[in-house]
Amino acid sequence: MAAPENIVTIRNLSKVYAQGEIQVTALDNISLDLAAGEFLALMGPSGSGKSTLLHIIAGIDRPTSGECLVQGVDVTKLNESQLADWRNQNVGFVFQTFNLIPVLTAFENVELPLLLTRLGRAQRRRQVQAALELVGLADRAHHLPKQLSGGQEQRAAIARALVTDPQIVVADEPTGNLDSHSAQDVLGILQSLSRQAGKTVILVTHDPKAAAFGSRSIHLEKGELTR
Amino acid sequence: MNLPGFIIRNAFRNKRRLALSVSSVAASLFLLITLQVALRELTNPISDEGSSLRIIVRNKVSLAQPLPARQLQTLERIPGIVAVSPFSFYGGLYKGDEKFTSFAQFAVDPARTQLLLADAKISKAQTEAWIADQTSCIVGRMTTDRYGLKIGDRMQFTGQIYPCDLELKIAGIYHGTADDRNVIFHQKYLDELLGNPGTVGTWWVRAAFAAEVPLVTERINRAFANTSAEVRAESERAFVLGFVSMWANIKTLIGGISIVVIFALLLVTVSTMSMAIRERFRELAILKALGFRRRELFAFILAESFGLAMGGAIFGAGGAWVVYHLLNIQKLTSGLFIRFEVTPRMMGLAFSVAALLGVLAAIAPMLTVARTSVVQGLKTLD
Numbered sequence: 001m002a003a004p005e006n007i008v009t010i011r012n013l014s015k016v017y018a019q020g021e022i023q024v025t026a027l028d029n030i031s032l033d034l035a036a037g038e039f040l041a042l043m044g045p046s047g048s049g050k051s052t053l054l055h056i057i058a059g060i061d062r063p064t065s066g067e068c069l070v071q072g073v074d075v076t077k078l079n080e081s082q083l084a085d086w087r088n089q090n091v092g093f094v095f096q097t098f099n100l101i102p103v104l105t106a107f108e109n110v111e112l113p114l115l116l117t118r119l120g121r122a123q124r125r126r127q128v129q130a131a132l133e134l135v136g137l138a139d140r141a142h143h144l145p146k147q148l149s150g151g152q153e154q155r156a157a158i159a160r161a162l163v164t165d166p167q168i169v170v171a172d173e174p175t176g177n178l179d180s181h182s183a184q185d186v187l188g189i190l191q192s193l194s195r196q197a198g199k200t201v202i203l204v205t206h207d208p209k210a211a212a213f214g215s216r217s218i219h220l221e222k223g224e225l226t227r
Numbered sequence: 228m229n230l231p232g233f234i235i236r237n238a239f240r241n242k243r244r245l246a247l248s249v250s251s252v253a254a255s256l257f258l259l260i261t262l263q264v265a266l267r268e269l270t271n272p273i274s275d276e277g278s279s280l281r282i283i284v285r286n287k288v289s290l291a292q293p294l295p296a297r298q299l300q301t302l303e304r305i306p307g308i309v310a311v312s313p314f315s316f317y318g319g320l321y322k323g324d325e326k327f328t329s330f331a332q333f334a335v336d337p338a339r340t341q342l343l344l345a346d347a348k349i350s351k352a353q354t355e356a357w358i359a360d361q362t363s364c365i366v367g368r369m370t371t372d373r374y375g376l377k378i379g380d381r382m383q384f385t386g387q388i389y390p391c392d393l394e395l396k397i398a399g400i401y402h403g404t405a406d407d408r409n410v411i412f413h414q415k416y417l418d419e420l421l422g423n424p425g426t427v428g429t430w431w432v433r434a435a436f437a438a439e440v441p442l443v444t445e446r447i448n449r450a451f452a453n454t455s456a457e458v459r460a461e462s463e464r465a466f467v468l469g470f471v472s473m474w475a476n477i478k479t480l481i482g483g484i485s486i487v488v489i490f491a492l493l494l495v496t497v498s499t500m501s502m503a504i505r506e507r508f509r510e511l512a513i514l515k516a517l518g519f520r521r522r523e524l525f526a527f528i529l530a531e532s533f534g535l536a537m538g539g540a541i542f543g544a545g546g547a548w549v550v551y552h553l554l555n556i557q558k559l560t561s562g563l564f565i566r567f568e569v570t571p572r573m574m575g576l577a578f579s580v581a582a583l584l585g586v587l588a589a590i591a592p593m594l595t596v597a598r599t600s601v602v603q604g605l606k607t608l609d
Contacts, residue, residue: 060516060601081520088518095605099513103236108228113517115230160517 008034013066028223039194041214092161094171131159151182252539283466284430287457293426310342315428319384330408353399363398367407391420496588504592512604536585544577
């Protein structure tokens with residue numbers, strides 16, 4: 001059997017922040033490969049650089065040096081506009097605080113990334129419906145975020161991340177604001193995305209139980225990979 | 228859902244703030260239009276066909292200085308003049324119980340004013356009755372309507388400039404002039420009450436042709452040059468504008484207030500937009516992460532800001548148009564303003580100011596959004 005193709009290739013990646021006159025090294029010469037369909041749990045204490053690494057892979061932050069190839073594209077070389085398009089087509093985001101737009105229904109929130117595509121209304125509707133069904137939220141499609149529970153909001157956020165059919169889903173502490181039951185649901189959905197839909201999922205978490213849902217865990221400490 | 232729909236939803240998310248912001252823009256634009264209309268009405272005298280032919284001749288020293296009545300003979304000999312009459316502003320208080328009388332009273336020579344009052348519509352019988360009775364007057368319809376006066380009624384005035392009071396019998400009611408408010412009575416009656424001083428306030432002259440007015444005014448000025456009572460002749464329009472200019476620099480005053488109104492409007496709009504964007508900063512970062520580009524976010528902000536300002540313009544400028552169209556402004560201002568017309572140019576000004584404000588108010592939030600990276604925006608989340 002052929003080895004799975006790498007979807008993310010990181011080489012000698014460093015990120016240094018300037019805080020006044022002090023230089024803070026968030027990532028220190030990181031190299032990492034991630035295969036397609038992998039569910040990677042990025043672990044580490046606060047300030048270890050795990051979110052920074054996630055942001056660089058997802059194209060919302062830039063490294064100070066090094067390479068970050070995602071599906072063969074060096075995202076560090078793209079300009080702002082190219083990165084925006086690239087993110088829309090290739091990356092789905094799930095955040096700790098859900099970040100749904102409060103004035104839009106669950107359906108409309110999920111539809112939001114599709115407004116940037118050339119899809120017609122009917123096609124958008126089909127894709128949104130499919131994404132909501134995938135996360136088990138079809139019956140709540142026309143509820144506003146304030147009418148949903150935390151778990152339901154996060155499921156809507158996952159549907160929004162999936163609706164453009166990206167290859168990579170990044171989740172930054174997605175269970176941090178959920179009760180244990182809802183957290184299990186959300187992690188189960190992310191796991192099935194990796195196992196059944198072949199999506200590459202990168203999960204940032206403090207929680208070893210959450211990390212256990214992943215196919216691989218890596219630990220960061222003071223900007224370095226420790227294991 | 229589509230992008231315009233998304234923008235509208237965002238704009239209406241805080242309905243109270245939106246209503247207050249639109250109202251403040253609307254109120255400011257209403258005020259701006261009101262000031263502009265007032266300025267226009269004060270500095271742009273109403274004119275009719277006759278006014279382009281009329282010339283006012285006053286003492287060169289001051290409007291308050293009278294002119295010798297003997298100048299009449301000289302004036303009558305000047306070529307290009309078809310009618311001339313004394314025209315003395317009496318300036319009395321009607322009934323003696325008002326602090327401010329909203330209409331003027333002028334003493335004239337009735338027999339000589341037929342051509343000068345060519346715009347006035349009044350029956351021949353009433354004119355003849357007026358000419359025949361030295362203590363009678365004719366009154367503009369606006370004034371008779373306002374005070375419920377009719378022919379035969381008596382009007383009493385307390386002198387404020389001249390040391391005499393008047394009691395006038397209404398012989399006729401005229402209309403059709405640009406200002407149907409004035410009371411016009413006999414100069415001879417005023418002269419008698421004053422003991423025949425041999426003076427008049429000003430002269431009212433009618434030129435044969437409008438094109439000759441500059442030439443005739445020049446002739447009049449020359450005719451009395453180097454006499455004991457030099458005169459200043461000018462067209463009726465120039466005279467009225469000169470009169471307005473005596474109220475100090477009203478244009479500068481109203482212009483200054485208008486600028487302050489616009490500046491306050493700018494602060495309100497910028498503040499509202501800054502607040503609206505600041506509280507949505509996290510969402511804008513999320514939209515960026517989802518793939519929305521700067522130009523799309525700029526378009527959201529600009530559309531919202533522009534919409535807010537235009538909403539204010541519709542209510543403010545549109546409201547001013549409706550209000551001043553429906554109100555009886557003459558009655559409301561006790562005759563200070565005869566009309567109060569919101570012109571298309573003023574509507575255009577209000578909408579242009581609103582459009583400019585909409586754009587200016589969007590600049591600061593757009594710069595903030597442009598400068599902030601997705602990660603910085605997301606950091607406001609946790």
